[in-house]
Amino acid sequence: MKLFRVALADTKLPLGGGPNGTSPVYVRAGTVLATSFYTLHRLPSIWGSDAAEFKPERWYTVKPKPWEYVPFGGGPRACVGQQKALMEASYVIVRVLQEYSNIESRDEREWTGHVQMTSKSAHGCKVSLTQK
Structure with a gap:
């Protein structure tokens, strides 16, 4: 975008x-x-030399400064749906964690990004959930 x-x-x-x-x-x-x-969120100077790789665990160590990570834009013209999207995502994550004891990737294919209005996996998301 x-x-x-x-x-x-x-x-x-x-x-x-x-x-x-x-x-x-x-x-x-x-x-x-x-x-x-897209380019900002893949700068090696911020995200590391492997910035183009899909590595959710990078959030354990990388702490971007203001304006280095702006998925909803920023300032007075930031996306008006930001809080709604974050709240919905938080709710879904909490509910999944409450219902399932284990979540594993079952997709043998390498993650391939597909960029439109947002980024997503070009292959979908195959996972295995173990109910509590």
Whole structure:
């Protein structure tokens, strides 16, 4: 997913320029600015050299700084459904953990991402659940 904006007036962004990205950047009126969340969420400098691999366990060690992980966008124009989506996901995870004692992947295929509005497995999700 990409986010596009057009500068309505000449402006200066406080960061992003220079050799280390800490200098200001001048932006002329009419300039189209774009960011790719897909690319941002796979930067080796943030997520490690294996950033392109599907590794949920990376969340045990990687703690992104503000604006390094923005699946719902950010600031005043962030996705209005963010809280609803997070609440629903939390509820489903808790209910599954309450009902099942073991969850195992049963898919022999390597995880392959399929990116549309969100990312998902191109093959679906084959799992085995052991009821409590």
